[in-house]
Amino acid sequence: MLDDSFKIKDLGQLNYFLGIEAFRSPNGLNLCQRKYTLDILQENGFLDAKPAKTSCTQGHKLTSTDGILLQKPEVFRRLVGKLLYLTNTRPDIVYAVQQLSQYVDKPRDTxxxxxxxxxxxxxxxxGKGLFYSSASQIKLQGFSDSDWANCTETRKSITGYCIYLGNSLISWKTKKQATVSKSSSEAEYRALASTxxxxQWLIYLLTDLNVQCSTPVALFCDNRSAVAIGENHVFHERTKHIDIDCHIVKQKVHQGVIKLMSIPSHKQIADGFTKPLPIAFFDTFHTKLGLQDLHAPAYGGVMK
Known part of the structure; x- marks a missing residue:
């Protein structure tokens, strides 16, 4: 139909587009940016570097004052820009890149x-990338988390969430909140509102694609106070300053769009989007993201 109206060219099966490599199999679709990643490593002289087990050091906080200003800040800016694009298929580095992107104005050696x-x-x-299973259920579920007063300079919190369609990760985010939260419950609740x-947007998108998604969508949060606020239809004095977010969450709970579920902190997948994790917890977080490396020697379907 498009060919009748426009001059188009059928490029065949999707293999490579804007630095993203696609590999289809009966089991599903794998998306990675291996060549793009190797180009970044080569450009910065890290092809022969010793690998690290996590993307950032646990407990290390970046600030705008520690360290010496870079003489060539464009090197840092270019690197962060490329890493931002890499997060399209590497959600495991999202938190680290979000932290780095705050200092592109005046980067330092730290x-x-x-x-x-x-x-x-x-x-x-x-070569690691996202895997979308062909046997995945059409069922949304989300995980919402925050790290209260994460920023040492502004004391703003970090919002982190990830949303799955069946077992496939389709949406994720790490972002500093716009305002300072007075409690961890408030920070968690603002993260819930964003999630x-x-x-809701994903439900609209699936509806436009004629895909019916079952509701309510399970939304997991490891803060019992935030869950209680979302399920309680009575506004208390201590929640007046977050009433807009309260209205958003409460409305969707009342409409049956979402169902708030409490989850233990050690099972909270979104935890890795809000803070640096120790190796053991990071490995668990990394596993649950559904990443797959077709280029790994141990993988049977190696791409050449």
Whole structure:
């Protein structure tokens, strides 16, 4: 139909587009940016670097004052820009890149060292990417989390969420909240509001594609106070300052769009989008993202 109206060219099965490599199999679709990652490593001289097990050091906080200003800040800016594009298929580096992107204005040597840590982590598995199973259920579920007062300079919190369609990760985000939260419950609730808006948008998108998604969508949160606020239709004095977010979450709960579910912190997948994790927890977080490396020697379907 398009060919009758426009001059188009059928490029055949999708294999490579804007740096993203696609590989189809009866089991599903794999998306990765292996060549793009290797080009970044080569450009920065990290092809022979020792791999790191995590994308950032646990407990290390970046600031705008520690370290020496870079004489060539464009090197850092270019690297962060490329890493931002890489997060399209590597959600495991989203938190680290979000932290780095805050310092592109006046980068320091400590920021560049943290960026190099991300490169060392990527060196361990440059071909890793997202896998979308062909047997996945048409069922949304979300995980919402926050790290209260994460920023040492502004004391703003970090919102992190991830949303799955069946077992496939389709949406994720790490972002500093716009305002300072007075409690961890408030920070968690603001993260819930952001996640609810994303879930509603995904439901609209699936509807436009004539795909019916079952509701309510399970939304998991590891803060019992935030869950209680979302399910309670009575506004308390302590929640007046977050009433807009309250209205959003409460409305969707009342309409049956979402169902708030409490989850233990050690099972919260979105935890890795809000803070640096120790190796053991990071490995668990990494596993649950559904990443797959077709180029790994141990994988049977190696791409050549």
């Amino acid at each position: 920021h560049l060292a943290a960026a190099h840590r991300v490169l060392r982590y990527l060196k361990g598995s440059p 609810v808006c994303e879930i």
